Amino acid sequence: MGNRSVLFWSGGKDCLMALEQVLESETSSVAYLLTTYDEMTNRVPFHGIHIDLIKAQASSLRIPLVTVPLPHKPSNIEYQNILHSHLDSLLQQGVDSVIFGDIFLEDLRTYRESLIQENKLNAVFPLWGKSTNILSSHLVSKGYKAVICGIDTELVSEKSLGQDYDENFLNQLSDHVDPCGENGEFHTFIYDGRLFEKKIDYVARPKTNSLYGKYKSIELDTTT
Numbered sequence: 001m002g003n004r005s006v007l008f009w010s011g012g013k014d015c016l017m018a019l020e021q022v023l024e025s026e027t028s029s030v031a032y033l034l035t036t037y038d039e040m041t042n043r044v045p046f047h048g049i050h051i052d053l054i055k056a057q058a059s060s061l062r063i064p065l066v067t068v069p070l071p072h073k074p075s076n077i078e079y080q081n082i083l084h085s086h087l088d089s090l091l092q093q094g095v096d097s098v099i100f101g102d103i104f105l106e107d108l109r110t111y112r113e114s115l116i117q118e119n120k121l122n123a124v125f126p127l128w129g130k131s132t133n134i135l136s137s138h139l140v141s142k143g144y145k146a147v148i149c150g151i152d153t154e155l156v157s158e159k160s161l162g163q164d165y166d167e168n169f170l171n172q173l174s175d176h177v178d179p180c181g182e183n184g185e186f187h188t189f190i191y192d193g194r195l196f197e198k199k200i201d202y203v204a205r206p207k208t209n210s211l212y213g214k215y216k217s218i219e220l221d222t223t224t
Contacts, residue, residue, distance in 0.1 A: 005124065006066065006090050007099040009033035011049045011057060012188040013139055013146045013165060014101035014127065014180060019061070020195060021126035022099060028124065031095055032066050033058050034086070036079075039069035047187045048149050048217035053202055056222065060196040066090065080115065087119040097122040103132055103182050136179035140166055144193035147204065150217035151186045160186065161218050162204045189220055 005028045009015050022028050037044050037051045044054065051067060058065035068086050071078060087098070098116050102108050102125055113123045127135065139146070146165040151158065155177050163169060165188050170179055177185045191200040205219045 003028040003097050003122075004031045004095050005029065005097045005099050006032040006034050006087075006095050007063075008101070009035045009054065009058070009065070010044055010047055010101075010187075011035070011054050011190065012047065012101075013144065013190050014103070014182075016101075016144065016146075016190045016193070016195070017135060017139060018099055018101035018126045022124075023195075025126070028097060028099070030063055030099070031093075032064050032090065033061070034066040034068060034090075034098075036068040036070050036083070038072055040072040043219070045070075046150055046215065046217065047189065048207065048219045049189050050219070050221045052222045053189065053200060053220055056200050057190070057196075060198050060200060062197060083115070084118055087116060087121060091119055091121065095121070097124050099124045099126065101127055103127045103130060103135070103180060105182060132178050132180040132182055136170055140170070142194065144190060145199075146188040146190040147202075147220070149187055149189045149204075149220055150215065152184060152214055153216050154214050155185045158216065161206075161216065184215075187217070 007015060007019055007030050019030060022030055035054045042051045043049060055065055066086060070082060098121050100112050116123055148160045148163050148165060151160055160169060191202060201223045202220045203223055207217060207219055
């Protein structure tokens with residue numbers, strides 16, 4: 001393996017599939033996972049995942065985790081400045097590329113590439129252009145376990161919150177919903193699978209309100 005990479009890690013299934021793809025292709029060494037989180041709530045934005053669960057994932061995957069605390073509802077400039085600082089530090093440690101789990105959103109890819117260009121890092125998209133039907137089927141058939149932790153209530157039933165991402169969930173989705181939730185229809189937390197040394201135990205709690213209008217999430221915490 002030549003390149004040393006950092007993988008943007010939200011705790012969900014897409015970043016896990018990106019990790020699996022990179023490890024199988026042996027094109028890069030994943031030196032770190034990187035997760036941004038709200039320093040007021042200690043949770044990953046939108047996903048509702050407590051940072052301690054992200055740490056448990058990284059430990060089970062046996063990959064060092066870089067945690068990036070963000071102010072509550074940061075401006076884009078604040079976000080970029082904080083992220084650039086952490087990426088500069090990783091650059092000094094020999095990291096030369098950043099891995100993202102995006103699949104087909106061109107505007108998001110362009111934003112990601114411009115974001116890390118200032119740090120002179122390469123952007124890598126191992127899932128880019130792949131069929132989301134194939135990716136979703138692959139994840140389920142390989143025995144990975146993920147829970148639905150956030151949804152767009154206009155597109156996905158609220159009954160799905162806290163349920164597993166499995167064949168039953170996929171079969172219930174309308175034709176307007178991407179099976180990987182690539183358009184933001186839903187988010188997941190991956191808690192078990194062949195790359196994990198051990199299963200991640202979690203507790204799901206309902207949220208009393210939503211800060212993001214039609215978007216609703218549950219809160220996932222450690223069991224301790």
